[in-house]
Amino acid sequence: MTIKVFYNNEPNKNLVPHTSGVDVWHDNIEGNFTGYTGIGDILNTLGISFEWSNDINDSIAFVNVGSLNHKSEEFMQLCQDTSDTYEKAVILSTQEPWQKEYVDNFLQKFENLFFMDTSTPLYAGERYHKRYMPFPFIITKFLSPRSQVNVIHPSISYDKQKYFFNCLMYNWRIDKHVLFSILKSVISNAKQDSGDLVDENIVTYKKIQNNNDVDFKYTNTIDHKPQIIKLMQEGLKEFEDLFLKEEIELGKKQFNSTFRAIPKYVFDDTFFSLICESFSGSTFTNVFDEIQQKQSIEFIDSRPLISEKSILPILNGHPWIAYAEINFHKTMKQLGFKVHDELFNFEFEETICPLVRAEILVHQVNNLDIDYIAEQVRDHKSETREKIIHNQNLLLNKNSLLWNDLEYLMLSYFEDFYEL
Amino acid sequence: MSYNLYHNSSPERNIVKNYLSKADPSFVWNDHDNYSVSYNKTDVHEMFNVLGIDYNWTDNDKDSLKFINVGSIPPSSDRYKNILIKASEQYDKAVIYTSQEPWQWFHLEKEIEKYPNLIFMDNSVYLQGKQYHERYKPFPFMICRMGSIQSNTILTYPNLTYNMPKYKFNCLMYNWRIEKHVAMAYLQDKDMVNNNLITYRKPSLHKVHANDLRQTLMDYFISYGSELDVHRTRIKNRAIDMLTTAQDYTLDEDIQLLPQFSEINSSLRALPKYVYDDTALSFVIESFSGSVFNADNKDDGVFKDHQAFITEKTLYPLMNGHPWITFGEHGFHNTMEYFGFHVHDELFDLSFDSNHNALLRLNQLTENIKEIDLKKIKEQTTNYQSETHKKIRHNKYQLFNKNSMLWKKLRNQFIRYLEEIKEL
Numbered sequence: 001m002t003i004k005v006f007y008n009n010e011p012n013k014n015l016v017p018h019t020s021g022v023d024v025w026h027d028n029i030e031g032n033f034t035g036y037t038g039i040g041d042i043l044n045t046l047g048i049s050f051e052w053s054n055d056i057n058d059s060i061a062f063v064n065v066g067s068l069n070h071k072s073e074e075f076m077q078l079c080q081d082t083s084d085t086y087e088k089a090v091i092l093s094t095q096e097p098w099q100k101e102y103v104d105n106f107l108q109k110f111e112n113l114f115f116m117d118t119s120t121p122l123y124a125g126e127r128y129h130k131r132y133m134p135f136p137f138i139i140t141k142f143l144s145p146r147s148q149v150n151v152i153h154p155s156i157s158y159d160k161q162k163y164f165f166n167c168l169m170y171n172w173r174i175d176k177h178v179l180f181s182i183l184k185s186v187i188s189n190a191k192q193d194s195g196d197l198v199d200e201n202i203v204t205y206k207k208i209q210n211n212n213d214v215d216f217k218y219t220n221t222i223d224h225k226p227q228i229i230k231l232m233q234e235g236l237k238e239f240e241d242l243f244l245k246e247e248i249e250l251g252k253k254q255f256n257s258t259f260r261a262i263p264k265y266v267f268d269d270t271f272f273s274l275i276c277e278s279f280s281g282s283t284f285t286n287v288f289d290e291i292q293q294k295q296s297i298e299f300i301d302s303r304p305l306i307s308e309k310s311i312l313p314i315l316n317g318h319p320w321i322a323y324a325e326i327n328f329h330k331t332m333k334q335l336g337f338k339v340h341d342e343l344f345n346f347e348f349e350e351t352i353c354p355l356v357r358a359e360i361l362v363h364q365v366n367n368l369d370i371d372y373i374a375e376q377v378r379d380h381k382s383e384t385r386e387k388i389i390h391n392q393n394l395l396l397n398k399n400s401l402l403w404n405d406l407e408y409l410m411l412s413y414f415e416d417f418y419e420l
Numbered sequence: 421m422s423y424n425l426y427h428n429s430s431p432e433r434n435i436v437k438n439y440l441s442k443a444d445p446s447f448v449w450n451d452h453d454n455y456s457v458s459y460n461k462t463d464v465h466e467m468f469n470v471l472g473i474d475y476n477w478t479d480n481d482k483d484s485l486k487f488i489n490v491g492s493i494p495p496s497s498d499r500y501k502n503i504l505i506k507a508s509e510q511y512d513k514a515v516i517y518t519s520q521e522p523w524q525w526f527h528l529e530k531e532i533e534k535y536p537n538l539i540f541m542d543n544s545v546y547l548q549g550k551q552y553h554e555r556y557k558p559f560p561f562m563i564c565r566m567g568s569i570q571s572n573t574i575l576t577y578p579n580l581t582y583n584m585p586k587y588k589f590n591c592l593m594y595n596w597r598i599e600k601h602v603a604m605a606y607l608q609d610k611d612m613v614n615n616n617l618i619t620y621r622k623p624s625l626h627k628v629h630a631n632d633l634r635q636t637l638m639d640y641f642i643s644y645g646s647e648l649d650v651h652r653t654r655i656k657n658r659a660i661d662m663l664t665t666a667q668d669y670t671l672d673e674d675i676q677l678l679p680q681f682s683e684i685n686s687s688l689r690a691l692p693k694y695v696y697d698d699t700a701l702s703f704v705i706e707s708f709s710g711s712v713f714n715a716d717n718k719d720d721g722v723f724k725d726h727q728a729f730i731t732e733k734t735l736y737p738l739m740n741g742h743p744w745i746t747f748g749e750h751g752f753h754n755t756m757e758y759f760g761f762h763v764h765d766e767l768f769d770l771s772f773d774s775n776h777n778a779l780l781r782l783n784q785l786t787e788n789i790k791e792i793d794l795k796k797i798k799e800q801t802t803n804y805q806s807e808t809h810k811k812i813r814h815n816k817y818q819l820f821n822k823n824s825m826l827w828k829k830l831r832n833q834f835i836r837y838l839e840e841i842k843e844l
Contacts, residue, residue, distance in 0.1 A: 010804040011804060011813060012578070012579065012813070013579070026578050027578070029577060029578070029693060030693065032581070034577075034578055034579035034581075035579060036578035036579050041578075041820065043821070044817065044820040044821040044822065045820075045822065046822070047821060047822035047823035048821075048823075049821070049823065052813070142569065143569065144820070145567075145569065145574040145576055145739070145820070146576050146578060146739075146816075146820060149573060149574065149575045149690075150569045150573065151573050151677065152569055152570050152573075154450035154451060154459065154461055154570075155432070155451070155459035155461050157453075157459075246679060248677055248678070248679075249677070249678040250575065250675060250677060250678075250690070251673075251674070251675035251676055251677075251678070251690070251692075261677075264453070315569075380429075380430035380431065381430075385430075389431055389432070389477070393465075393469065396466075396469040396470075396568075396569070396570055397468070397469040397472060397473075397474070398469065398470060398471070398472035398822045399472030399473070399474065403472075403822075
């Protein structure tokens, strides 16, 4: 099947100009907007046959809004204009996830529009809505040389670790602040007279610029632990920026958000990556699982977000564990990745309250047997190293299960588009 | 179908030791850190990944494919010969492999005969519809490397600006090679250097003397009949003179990863955007693999071992969507067409392509470029409905769409090779 992608100006250019508020990565090169849209590159990476067409009757119109805030008036206006202009069209972001309450509103308000954001789809056969098409675009971007520039280290060293883990949390987000606060509050078990987990590991952090609107009361659960709330609130003022001692730059140029590189020493010097993932705000409900006879999580709109924060350590062959949305690792497994359950206990990830989840995770990490971890990471025949290679292949082999599934998913979305 | 790849130490590591010396820590690209520590990596799995071929690593030498990566070791070196001797003794069957270099026929012919249990796979472009020898399996790995985020760090620009070129062409000839030097001589002779965007680096005096470049150039020109006409003689004299008088031409700015990561910078494929925005086309001076053809018999010009070499030099402008024309081995544009690329015959007369004489080919080509009107190219490139633009889009699609004709062709050919190797 060959898909026809609509253009109104030129092939490979967005249907709306950047002046409409859209913010597409890689569009602004050295201060010049080129009108780039990423949809062609996504289809190329997935291996979907397509042609550009300026006949709206036989093609799909993708309006790429990039990182335009989906809560903004500009976004709504763009949807309105698109709805008025086309019989049907896709509002696309290969960069950002949208939350259910907003998606619901869009779907209801614009009956001729489809919404495709950067989210992880529900399990097969569990689509939330025929016109909502979540897709894990960030994974796709990594395999697309036209979408971003990746530095994958040819080989990391597995025998020179100086620290237990790295945890990169530059650019303030509330989830990063939560994890940083807890790491800061826990004394490392690594050796006698250790400092806290931030001091004893490779951790980065950036202070918030304006802390007026920060609210840590995620759920009622945390009300029982006011000392953590206090710690986080105090941290807003007290924590200082922490940088890497060395960063990688590409010719001192700005390639807004499309240059993906972490210095090699971050991986060489640590046993594993403690990833602080982005939280997309996927919605779930707690249901009773009759088979397992226990409460379990059921996602409603999309599953946890998978971003470059997880992908880059995996591509570089580093063991990983993530502080992320609930059931993140389960989601990764369902996509074909192998999680490091030989190193870590993943029971924490079913904890609903994100603060408690972070707390359990941090304590677990701190209580790991460093000798056992070292043995697993250094022995190339270990389960850990086998999983590393499996995960790299899953991402890098263009005909892996992951890529075939993603291709199939995108094609099934297109079929729905044509049918509706 | 899944293939077993053999390792004798750990997966993704070469079967032989890569380390050469502190000054030259590895013959496999991207295989050492800033302290000259070699990881002993191999890259054959990177090729499987980018081709989408399923594989597993195994340390069981039964029923597995043994790829011995010899990287850039010269086939004339003792190191290379020793590897062949050991491989032949140690394994029932093994592939001597490089994804980096092309090997010349006179080396291959001897080695194929000498080691009946070795298969040779280099970075060359396989012949169309035939194979020189069942144990010689040339493959255009450079195309694979350009499609692999493991093998290269690549910066491509999503959309070029086609409407304000300051120059007719760019021609990047940094890092001295004889073909670049000769091309520079032609460009100077035709007064095409100063009005275009050109890079060139003259050889050091030490290199001129140590490698006897004067004699090398003389031999090169004479082999292409420089004594037969005044023009070729003039170019020859100019080229020899340039060995001492030429000046370097560099880009105003270049792109590098900072701080310096020598192991990654060797595989960084990036040029400043102005190289393309400021020029109407890329005049590419390709690498020459030394492919052999029968020029003296009725199969005139038919390649014997492999055909015209394709490298990142041509692929990079294509990836960025820039019109291009290449001085490569004869039949270069024909070879590109074989792989599904569209050549710019709407802009240029490509009849030079089949001329076996490199000097005549280059002369015709540079004349072609000199004659073409910048306005004509601009008309084509600024109109997205033009033939040129359609070809630009087509070529990008070939390179970037994982199920394009190019990738299907490469995948099928590689699988065919693997099956043949299993059968041998």
